[in-house]
Amino acid sequence: MKALPYASTADSHIAHLVRRHRQHSSPLAAIGPYLYLAPAMILVAGFLLYPALDTAYLSLTNAHGVSQPKFIGFENYAAFFTDPAVITSLENTLVWVIATLLFPVGLGLAVAVLVNRIPGENLFKSIFYLPYAVSLTSTGVLWSFILSPYGVLNAFLGAVGLGRWAISWLIVPPANTYAMIGATTWQSMGTNMVLFLVGLKSIPAEPVEAARVDGAGNWQTFRSVTWPLLRPFTAIVVAMAVINSFKVFDIIWVMTQGGPYRSSETLAVTMYRDAFVLFQSGYGSAIAMFLSAIVISLTVVLLRTSLREEVA
Amino acid sequence: MVAPRRPHRRSPTAWAATVLASLLALLWLTPLLFNVMNAVKSQRDFMQGSALSWPHSFALWSNIAYAWTTAQLGPGFVNSLVYASVGAATAIVVSALAAYALAVLRIRGAFVLFFVIYSGTIFPFQMYLIPLYKAYLSTGLYDTHLGLILFYSAIATPFCLFVLRNHFSTITPEVREAAQLDGCSRPGILWHIYLPLASPSAAVLFLFQFTWIWNDLIFGMTLASSASVRPVMAALATLRGVYGGTDVPAVLVAALLASVPTVVLFFILQRYFIQGLKLRAVG
Known part of the structure; x- marks a missing residue:
């Protein structure tokens, strides 16, 4: 007591x-x-x-199908290095991570700066944020139609005389991965924009005005005043986006199921296919462990960064 | 600290920004627009025209009927309403009890116990799938409503506990001691004092967990298979596989229908959505 x-x-x-x-x-x-x-x-x-x-x-066994699992040490992990499915999957995952930083996050920041304090700000905010209320599964279905061979995008390209650019977006790698990143950008850019707007609103007016009085242009003010003051928010948005992009699953499963020929899989999809389509539960578990190791270490980095920002 | 609200910018650059933002907003709405446009077409109208052509028919109601009944989105929709509301509510109740033990009754080892439960938020979902699937098959929970409700309650619990424990620990202990003196029992104090004080947090949590469960695909797909048990997103994903090549308008209608509850919640509770997002970001 x-x-x-x-x-x-x-x-x-x-x-x-x-x-x-x-x-x-x-x-x-x-x-x-x-x-x-x-x-x-x-x-x-x-x-x-x-x-x-x-x-x-x-993950340390050879569990598959119905047979009794046998302990095999780290053999599953060693097999990653020679498994083309895992190698392609890891490459795609890294493409997702980088593209997520460029598009949903980078564009989110640009749009936040763009709509901050312009007339109709709240309307713009709602429009860009609205797709977030549409689930990733629905987004996948809707965009599968847009990107299908006779879908909206190809019809549009044909209508403006760019018909030769029309391809089967979800069939041809690496276009299929980029197309799905596009759909994800549409769905999730708004959340990053909202978080950046919260950050922009929290920046005090004085330093911005002082920079303007000193004759700094828009870009200069942003680079030397706004951007540094926004840093704590940027750190959180970037960390969340990176962690989520390592876990991307729904949209790929709905749009391509990782195919054709496992060309558009990410680690989360590879794990699901190995475990539930090919019934390699031992191997699938090892992929799950590998993915967790990445995600958990990034989460620790995020927590440490945000704690440090709080102290500072 | 929230900075005082500043007036809108009125400079020429602000107007240029407005024009640019309008164009971008239009681009953002275009996909929805074309999806709605094609979702109302009759199957024949769809096959004859291009994806860009204006609908010559209005088959929305028959498309809805087809998606709901023939393609079996309906049962999934109803299931998910149950899973999302019961799962979110159970998680909040269970977390409120646990938060009371950890933050108010201060049980021994509170921090370690909290951390054990909270560690349920750090794993990617792939870490749970295989053992859950096996255990569900062997215990008979596979493809049952109860199995999904239990799982959704469990996965929503760690984050609810995190938020409620934080909220409870900001409530001053004098409140509890005064109630104790008045003869209020332990469960009574939780029910009459702590829960009402935490209800704003609980509301945001409910909204967020409801949305999360509603939108879940991977667990619904793994832990259920029949049309009468599987949740709405799993039903939608199957629909795309089975009917995606044949009845596009019906599949588009299904995707839009499946988003109706979350979009409605979004418009009613936009403010809370943003609040919830902030909770997530700091959590």
């Missing part, structure tokens, strides 16, 4: 005594508080933590 830090008033002292009396009055009282924790602990341990641990174990 901890001493009360504010036990100066008589009232709280009495409360303290009352509580002590209650807590020692029955044996149930000692475990009572833990009962409040039990449902959450059971749910999380049973449905999240146990599966995660089991995946870690399975």
